[in-house]
Amino acid sequence: MDKLYWLDQIKLQDRAKAGDKAYYLSRIMQRGYPVVPGFVVSAEVLREFLETLNSSEALVADLPHSSLHLDVNNWRQLQQVAGRLRQEISTAVLPAHLLSTIVNAAKELESAYLIFRPSFVVPTARHGIGNTSGLLESEVCRCDEQAIALALKRTWSQMFRAKSLLYWQWAGIKVQQINLGVLVQPLKNxxxxxxxxxxxxxxxxxxxxxxxxxxxxxxxxxxxxxxxxxxxxxxxxxxxxxxxxxxxxxxxxxxxxxxxxxxxxxxxxxxxxxxxxxxxxxxxxxxxxxxxxxxxxxxxxxxxxxxxxxxxxxxxxxxxxxxxxxxxxxxxxxTISNFHLLKGLAAAPGRVTATAHVITNSQQKPEPPPKRVILVAPTIAPDWLPLLQNAAGIITEQGGLTSHAAILARELGIPAVVRVGHATKIIQTGERLLIDGDKGEVYRLTREAGEAVERGKGDKGTGKQGDVFTNLSDSISSSSPHLPMIGTQLLVNLSQPSLIEQVQSLPVDGVGLLRSELMALNILEGQHPNTWVREGHQTQLLERLREQIMQFARAFAPKPVFYRSLDWRSHELLSFNDSLQSSTQSMLGERGTFSYLQNPAVFELELAALAAVQKAGYSNVHLLLPFVRTVEEFSFCRQKVEQAELTQVPQFQLWIMAEVPSVLFLLPEYVKAGVAGISIGTNDLTQLLLGVDREQGQLAKAFNERHPVVMGAVAQLIQTAKSAGIPCSICGQAPVLYPEIIEQLVRWGITSISVEPEAVERTYLAIARAEQRILLEAARRQLNQST
The missing domain is CATH 3.30.470.20 (ATP-grasp fold, B domain)
Structure with a gap:
């Protein structure tokens, strides 16, 4: 049958019928290169099949000849047309002589499984974009008649799904001009x-x-x-x-x-x-x-x-x-001829197309940029949060996966790529960009290409704040009844009240880290908290803090909310006009509980706000002290907590962050002093153990949270906490970036893991796999002992 082409026999004149993918593969196969064998179901077979469709609908009956000029701006119509066409193709019966020939050829491949790869030739697109990678996907099936028929029809039908129709329409390609062949190959392990x-x-x-x-x-x-x-x-x-x-x-x-x-x-x-x-x-x-x-x-x-x-x-x-x-x-x-690719580090997931807004000076807070732009900057400081609320995405020249830019982007649910060399010099304000936060790629687009991607982004998401979480919430909600039970608590890291609604439906046991710094930036109006106190505005600041914390307490009650008190390094707040700030650019600064000893006024306001939340009837909010260096610092803070009468509520717990290496040696002393639990901050713990500033992108290779020293410290903290009878959580980026360590954490006895919203689903499943594997091993050991 001349409508099937074996891969080792395709000639130049067969290219249009076999498709480019099969043609290139055949070309090198015939020159002696090791290529998986196979055959092509030619484009003529698809045309013959479409001619057999028996439908009273004009749209389907005229399919082989229709150019399908649709209103691509009418998404409802586009989805309905695509759905109807694909259903018609998938349910139609393949002519017996076609199916028999294909099945017989497939059996010659001597494989239990087959993969069907789309291989097509399209005319030149009017906008010059020739890359259709990912537009049509491969199908896998068993080598039997029914499965082969279904896989072939599924492959064909992808030519008519919504994003394909959108592409053909935009590119000015008529459907009947497309020659779609299907390359069939054996699929083996x-x-x-x-x-x-x-x-x-x-x-x-x-x-x-x-x-x-x-x-x-x-x-x-x-x-x-x-x-x-x-x-x-x-x-x-x-x-x-x-x-x-x-x-x-x-x-x-x-x-x-x-x-x-x-x-x-x-x-x-x-x-x-x-x-x-x-x-x-x-x-x-x-x-x-x-x-x-x-x-x-x-x-x-x-x-x-x-x-x-x-x-x-x-x-x-x-x-x-x-x-x-x-x-x-x-x-x-x-390749895409009018896309210019820049590579960086994937820091926050999502894909978005928008206009660039370049900021060349990171040493001072810039003026508010236009809405829905992609911010391009050397680096991003925490006090830039208000500027990011309406951003479409973030690109930085510096930083790593635990930099402020990465953390803020993941918190807000917008795509981010960091460590893009010379980005502020290469990219110009007003230029159209596509950033892919999953792959760490930035594309500089021509105007036409940008408009095309913008129209087609419905399949990939917009990168708009909350979209990532909304999609995640919908995904998990629909599958929640089927989620396996887990014994390890899964908590979430949060700071923005605007995200509470999306996060509430996720399968989490509470808030493991309420980042007070990012939460407070919404209410400080560009002034350092010390300035509020010094100018006599304590009452207003107290009320604002109380209201912010109350939103989280109310939303998650009775689940726990661990509020981490303020922990700012002086150089992170350069835009705040405060004479009490240190002028040094230290990696550490006067941060954590040490700063409370130096000036306790703001910490006392935080405690008063927590007490006000308790008096409102919420007993689920606990305090997490940051960057504790010594037992003396903790004892000072505990005294302040008692003075604020927080401990009069029996459920209240006072925890510390385990991120300064001294806690490895002092944990038993901390427990004696009243520490009720610890949360391991792998970001700071790693940089202090390895002597690497996590904000310096050029040192990223040295910043390794999986380093044996770091993992040994984590294991020691978990085991010491277990011996002391207190819970141990982990809230750094390590479990998200390296999910393989989750099984180790569970084996060591971690009681809870806290991650950002976008990582909840995969972390939940990773915990379930780890627990299932550990239980299976235990059962096997017990069985072996009994026999």
Whole structure:
């Protein structure tokens, strides 16, 4: 049948019918490169299938010939049309002769599972954007007649989903001009998978365990290798964050991986499953060392074939041959020609397109920028919070994942990319940008490209404050009845009353960290708290603090709310006019409880506000003291707490942050002095143990919360707290950035984990997996002992 094209036989004249993806793969396969075999169901088969659709609806009946000119601004109509077309395609019956031919070809691949990859050719778009990556997705199915028919129809139907129709319409492409082929290949389990991105100055290899889906789904941070393109030497390598992997749902294969299988990928797709990597695997590079050089050699050979700029995806097979296969190859013709990419560090999730507003001087607080712009600055100070309330996104030249810019962005639910070198010099105010906070990418757009992405952003979210949390809330609410029970408490970090409503529906046990500094910035009107006191406005400030805290107490009652008292470093509030501030630019400053000894007036106001909340009938608010250096500092604060009569409420608890290394040696003394619990702040604990300022992006490699010293300190704190009979929480970024340590925390005996709202869902599931695994191990040990 000339409507099927085997990958090793596709010719130039077949390109339009087989599609670009299959054509490029066939081209290198025929030159002797290791490519996974397969065949293409040509575009002619889709046209023949569409001709067979029997429908009284004019829209469906005329589908092969319709240009589908829709009003793309009418989202309801667009969704309805897309839904109707896809339903019609998915429920239609494939002609028997077509299906029989395809099934027979599939059986020749000798694989229990198949992957259907869209491979198409489209005419030149009127705006010059030729990249359709991610527009159509692959389908996985078992190798049987019914599954093959459904997978093929699902692949075809993606051409008619809402975002596809939107793209065709904007690009000026008529549906009948699109030649959509489907590349069918065997899908077998892999030891490792990834990609290699090549240009004339550097190659980048990404690698993860199992199938490459873990990278495309964003479930892992892959290992990265940077390669010199001429010598093939490894310039640098970075171990990723890989807790899970994907494989096909083959019991024997999963067992051979010596892992603990997790739940299926989705409730309606049992073809793929995730599996947990054990601790040793997580600490190792996914790509075995002996296969790294062969992969580099493959890239060297391809340079001679297709030039210096290309990308290919690869997989290392699980079969006895342990072969490195290429699964996809693309060249610059498929890149977005009018996008200029800047790379940084993904700091807060989300994707948004907006106008840039560049701030070159971070030493003083700027004037309020226009609403819904992307702020571009060298760095961002905490007192910039009011400026960020209406921002669409954040880009900074400096900082890391625990910098103020990153924390504020995650708190507000807006995308952020930090450590973008020379961003304030490259980007100009008024320029259209797309920032991807999931990938750490910033695109400078032409006007036309910006308008296109803006119209198409409905599938990816707007980055508007609260959208991340609203979507998360909806997702979890719909699945809550099916969430497994967990024994470890999951708490949330908050500061903004405006986010309470979205967070209330999340499966959390309370607020583990109420950041008073960010909360107070909403009420201080640009004046330092000391200024309010000095000018005699204590009563007004007390009432404002009480009202702010009351909102959280009321919303979460009877669940606990841990209010952390103010902890500002002097140089973080440069815009506050206060003569009492230190002029030094110290990394530490006169911060934490030490500052209360120096000037207790503001701390006493905070205690009075907490007492007022108690008198209003809320006994769920507790106090968390920040940056405690000595037992004497704690005892001073406890005395102030007693004077404010907070301890007269039996439920009240006085905790300390465990972030100064001295607490490792003094914790038993703190407990004797009255500490009721501790919360580990991994951000400050890491920088003090390793001597690294977390605000300095160039030192990011040295700031490692997984360093054995840091993890050893965390383990010691948890175990000492357990011995002393007090609860121990953790509220730093470590569990979010490195979810693989959650199992260690649970094993050590952590009582609660507190994370930002956007991380609640994945942290909940990570805790559930960890507890399930620990229980399973305990049950097996008991069974072995009994036998």
């Amino acid at each position: 892999a030891i490792a998978s990834g990609s290699l991105n090549a240009n004339s100055s550097e190659w980048e290899i990404l690698a993860t365990s199992g199938l490459g889906l873990a990278i495309t789904q964003g479930d892992v941070l892959p290992d990265v290798y940077y390669i010199h393109p001429v010598t093939g030497a490894i310039r640098e390598r970075q171990l990723g964050n890989k807790m899970l992997a994907y494989c096909v749902n083959d019991t024997a294969a999963v067992a051979s991986l010596q892992t603990v299988p997790a739940s299926p990928l989705t409730s309606d797709d049992s073809n793929l499953v995730t599996y947990l990597l054990d601790e040793d695997q997580q600490k190792q590079y996914a790509l075995p060392e002996e296969y790294l050089q062969p992969l580099i050699q493959l890239a060297n050979q391809l340079v001679k074939e297709i030039g210096t700029h290309f990308t290919f995806e690869w997989t290392l097979s699980c079969d006895p041959t342990r072969t490195l296969y290429l699964t996809q190859v693309s060249t610059p013709q498929a």
